[in-house]
Amino acid sequence: MKNELLAIAKRSEEIFDDFSKEDAISEISVDEIRKQLVKYDFNEPKPLGEIIDDVQFALGKWNLQTNHPLHFGLFQPSITSSGVVADALVALYNPQMATWWFSPAANEIERHTLSFLKLKFGYDPDTTFASFTSGGSESNYTAVITALTHRFPEYRENGAHALEKQPIIYASQDAHDSMIRVAHQTGLGRNAVVRIPVDSERKMDMQKLKVQLQADKLQGREPFMIVATVGTTSYGIIDPVEEIIELNKTENLWLHVDAAWGGGFVISDEAKSYLKGIEQADSITWDPHKTLPIPTGAGFFLTKHREVMKQTFSVNASYVPDEIEGSVDSYKVSFSWSRRFTGLKIFMLLAESGSENLSKLLTHQVQMGNHFRKLLVDNGWTIVGSSPLPVICFTHSDHEQNIEKILQAVLDRKKVWLSKVDFNGQSVLRVCISSFKTEISHLEILMDELKTVMK
Template sequence: MPHFSHTLREQRRLWRLLGELAAGYWEHAAADRTPVVERRGRRAAEPLPLRPRSAAAALRQAARYLGRNACHLASPRYYGLMNPKPALAGVLGDALASVLNPQLAVEAHASGATALEREALGWFLAALGWRRGQGQFTSGGSEANLVALKVALNHRLPGVARHGLRGLRGQPVFYVSEESHHSLEKFADLLGLGRDAVRWIPTDGEFAMRPDLLAAAIRRDRRAGRLPFAVVGTFGTTSSGAVDPIAKLAALCRRERLWLHVDGAYGGSLILAPRFRRLWGALGRADSLTLDPHKWLAMPFPLGVVLVRDPRAAAAPFRVQAAYVPRGKQRVESYQLGVQWSRRFLGLKLWLAGQVYGRRAYERHFAKQMRLADYFRARLAARPAFATVSESPLPITCFTWLERPRPARRKIPVEELTRFERQMNLALAEEMVRRGWAWISATRLRPEGSGSGAPLRGPTVMRMMVINYETRERHLLRLVRDLDRLAADPALRRRAARSG
């Protein structure tokens, strides 16, 4: 028997063991006594073993080591960077995809897998009213944004496809808010545009892009001989959860003949909930949309989606034909829709979760996390030593410690924060994580109209988001009490004061 083969009896035994280890890990991560961040010893690197060992022993060793040396995203006290505990149905779908291991470059190799992925992508396209649109699964929002930028560039400046950027009469530029994801800056470089092609537009008091300043920037660039081709709005920024005014951006892009892409990696999943159409309805007016089911839909990593309203525009930049690739009846194959060629069966976990839970479960999921975010903000407002600095319609909250109470002020403009308040915000976030009580982060928010356009500028504030579907009110109440407790620690205050 080949060395990679296992008997059916051993296979069943190992699958049962994996299930027990997985359930045990989730139980451990969720326990109140478990630190959100665990580090239990370092592992010295070892050479590749020469001889085989027990698969069960190796599996147990890996599960124990990884389960005790991790930031536990499965903890209900993880309020972090859009990384939820994955839903069980998604985990099962991912495991089944690994077992089946179809090759999704072309339909001829994976007819069933291709059909299920189209069905799942169709849920999003139908919600937007883009029934003739095109969708593709990606490794995440960054890849989806790259695909969308390339589609926009080729569609608005079609000469690029054949002659490259040197064939253009000017420098292509596109527009993002100062709170946009910085993968966009990286991709400007990757696409050969150069990082100066990214035009950073200042934000308002809610950290959303200002359309008036966007319009002025477009006029300036056109007078200077540059070639505007796209605007990237954001539906749920990473730092503050800000939502750009998509309807106004869509109207402006139509007047200026620009492509409107919306980075909805976090908030875009809300389109599955008609109940919240008042928040996301304008997304249907975009030309393309990114969303990440591995964020708000609680899917295992990786799973991103890029959706394009015009199917011809979606396929144009990536359409090639290889002699060795089987030709099917489809006019456009998967490998002709993005940067990947050989591709994992990414969509099965989403399709299976959709079957198991149904659309209404996602509506309840969104509503619950929004309600919990409001609960946290209300509990925070009752503490004189804390105040919010942003309150997104999505479940992300940025807040600050106060050196002195501000009477009758629940929300504080970031430009009013003192130097010591900023230092304490960083110290509190770091100490909370160091003690393992919860995972929150520090971030920087630019004051309204700062116009800096550069990352890592602006006052430091604390940030939390409700992302784990197991989080309850009692966890949030504990977070507020722990923040109060830490803020009263004289040693922490002295350390924060010295940090400046």
């Protein structure tokens, strides 16, 4: 069995190398894709080998190649073979993570991995709580419902309608929209999320936060949570976490740090200083699959309030085996019941690479971001935003009205993939360096592509 899995790992690396030799963008045809699927009417069985050939052909031909070093996309890192093998092992053994008894080894592997990650975030592994989730949306949901239960004990049994005042969540205007959905899901309503304007660098404006807090109190509302973003999706911006902590000494709100992308940089010895203050948060969201070279489907939630997790999620299910001493059944302390063995891909990556090598990998991406900033300035481009992380937004004074045309011209050439965002009412180009394979030579190719379409 080990030899077969090692063969899968080797073949995966070969396929990844093949991706790098092709264009970053495939020729996409909706009609061709649908035509390929017509033969699958699901009435007659087909040989597994034929199905594998068809699926592999389709995914290889009609898929954005996120494993490509010239893919500068939306937090989709290149992956390594250990993640492929991990997901294969999970599918093979199919452990059920709801209770410790259903999958003792898998639960202990996750517990061991979570303890390591707690330390990286500056949390005491013995007094805090962490769990793997499906992704950032589930983690943010967990943060809000836990904070509600902590602040309003009556919420657990009677819901939002039992609360005398409207609970309020503060998040910057650039915070992830999952918070809007979470407010809807928890019964608070979407208007419970108050968007705080950002400053000229697109960080949460602290003065406007203070004014809004006082205004809401005067209007009879009850602020209970502040969400600080570490690495906004559009710009990679880090909100002023330490200033929010200082303000919160008098406000005593639940501080949640949404670090779905940026959180992983706590592993980088060079970049972790950018996340200063995160260790004082009441809770943290991080998506390992947005920062580390692993397949999609790995979220992470962390909180200092260990005791509140059981208060929030515990139920009694007589059909489930009793807990054993020293273990915790995850269905009693988290949103999910049946859950995939998410932690294995992270465990195997950490075990195979070692934290020092992962630190170097993430530091390399930060360095590539800094190098690209220099390339931009040297070639007459203007950088907007001030993220120290490897998301770079930029425009050109001679072509400010043509950014969308420039982007489309680059994409039409299919060598590289990048995107655009709105920055203070104007379209700008956006590059995110999330591949450990991206080197200076690839950044120079990107710059050459920009020069070519601007001639």
